[in-house]
Amino acid sequence: MKSISIKGSKRESVGKVATKALRNAGMVPCVIYGGKTPIHFSAEEKAFKSLVYTPNVYTASLEVDGHKIAAILQDIQFHPVSEKILHVDFYQLFDDKEITMNIPVQLEGTSPGVLNGGSLRFTNRKLRVKALPANLPDFVVANISKLKIGNKLFITSLFSDDYTFVHPDNTVVVQVRTSRNATALEEEETEETTEETTEESTKETASE
Numbered sequence: 001m002k003s004i005s006i007k008g009s010k011r012e013s014v015g016k017v018a019t020k021a022l023r024n025a026g027m028v029p030c031v032i033y034g035g036k037t038p039i040h041f042s043a044e045e046k047a048f049k050s051l052v053y054t055p056n057v058y059t060a061s062l063e064v065d066g067h068k069i070a071a072i073l074q075d076i077q078f079h080p081v082s083e084k085i086l087h088v089d090f091y092q093l094f095d096d097k098e099i100t101m102n103i104p105v106q107l108e109g110t111s112p113g114v115l116n117g118g119s120l121r122f123t124n125r126k127l128r129v130k131a132l133p134a135n136l137p138d139f140v141v142a143n144i145s146k147l148k149i150g151n152k153l154f155i156t157s158l159f160s161d162d163y164t165f166v167h168p169d170n171t172v173v174v175q176v177r178t179s180r181n182a183t184a185l186e187e188e189e190t191e192e193t194t195e196e197t198t199e200e201s202t203k204e205t206a207s208e
Contacts, residue, residue, distance in 0.1 A: 001057070001058065001059050001133075001136040001137065001138055002056075002058050002059075002138060003058055003059045003060065003061045003070070004050050004051045004058045004059075004060055004061065005060075005061045005063065006043050006047045006048065006051070006060055006061070006062050006063070007043060007047065007063045007064075008030065008041040008042055008043035008047075008062065008063070008064050009041060009042060009043075009064065009065060010039070010040065010041050010064055010065050011029065011040040011041055011042050014029075014040050022042050023084075023086065026044060026045055026046075027042040027043065027044060027045065028042060028043055028044070028045050028048065028085050028086070028087065028088055029042050029086075029087055029088075030042060030043060030087070030088045030089070030090060031087075031088075031089050031090070032062065032064075032069060032071055032090045032091070032092055033074065033089060033090070033091050033092065034071070034091045034092035034093075034094075035069075035092045039064060039069070041062075041064045041065075045084065045085055048085055048088065051073060052073070052076060052085070055104060056104065056138065056139075057101060057102065057103055057104060057138070057139075059071065059072050059093065059133065059136070060072065060073060060090060062090065069092055070092070070093040070133065071090035071091055071092050071093055072090065072091050072093060072099060072101060073088065073089075073090060074089040074090055074091040075088070075089040076088050076089070093133045094133070095132065095133060095134065096132070097132070097133075098130050098131055098132055099130070099131070099132075099133060099136070100128060100129070100130045100166060101128070101129055101136060102126045102127070102128055102129075103126060103127055103128075103129045103136070103137055103138075103139060103140050104125065104126050104139045104140070105122075105124060105125055105126065105127055105139065105140045105141075105142050105173060105174075106139040106140065106141055106142070107122070107142050107143075107144055107174065108141050108142065108143045108144070108145070109143045109144050109145030109146075110144070110145060111144045111145065111147040111148075111176055112145075112146075112147070112148050113147050113148040113149040113150070113151060113176035114144075114147075114176060116148075116149060117149075117179055118148075118149040118150075118176040118177060118178060118179060119176065119177045119178075119179045120144075120174065120175075120176055120177075121174065121175045121176070121177055122173075122174050123172050123173060123174060123175065124155075124167075124171065124172070124173045124174075127140055127155065127158075127165055127167060127171075127173070128165065128166040128167060129163045129164070129165060129166070130163060130164050130165075130166055131162060131163030131164070135162040135163055136163070137160075137162070137163065140158055141158075142157075142158060142173050142174055144174055144176075147174070147175070147176045148176065149176050149177075149178050150176065150177075150178060151175065151176055152172045152174075152175040153172070153173050153174045153175065154169070154170060154171065154172060154173065155167050155168075155169065155171040155172075155173055156169050157173075158173065
């Protein structure tokens with residue numbers, strides 16, 4: 001999984017006055033959990049742009065006073081009016097410990113059912129994945145090239161040796177539902193097939 005680098009400095013004080021002063025200076029108070037003790041630090045608000053304002057998911061490479069820490073974004077608080085970032089919680093990653101994250105699903109291929117007028121329902125755009133940090137994918141690929149009208153793609157079709165899904169096996173990721181247009185197309189195709197069969201039968205009878 002790709003990583004976003006963020007540089008910060010340890011916070012000497014974590015009181016309300018100090019926190020307010022940080023925010024007024026364009027800094028965001030942060031905490032890293034998961035280690036022996038929480039690490040309090042602050043970083044410039046603009047440093048979070050690539051990590052927060054994106055549909056993609058990344059790990060974070062945090063450099064606090066020269067020490068690098070691998071982590072993931074655990075929680076973030078926004079101002080209710082200005083939507084500025086007020087506080088960020090991170091969770092420290094360890095190479096030998098599995099972590100659970102919500103990973104985006106990327107569709108691949110073209111569904112025959114959609115081409116025939118069916119409606120594509122993307123039920124789960126993100127899936128909860130459990131894996132070692134090194135095995136976390138940037139996204140989960142869901143191939144829909146075999147989905148006809150009425151078909152469903154279950155999470156069991158997406159299994160990988162590198163990670164496991166924290167979902168029941170009957171979880172539907174994407175499906176193709178029928179529609180009025182699809183019904184009309186199916187009827188036309190049935191009629192065309194019937195006509196072709198009738199014509200072929202007539203020709204065979206005439207040749208005899």
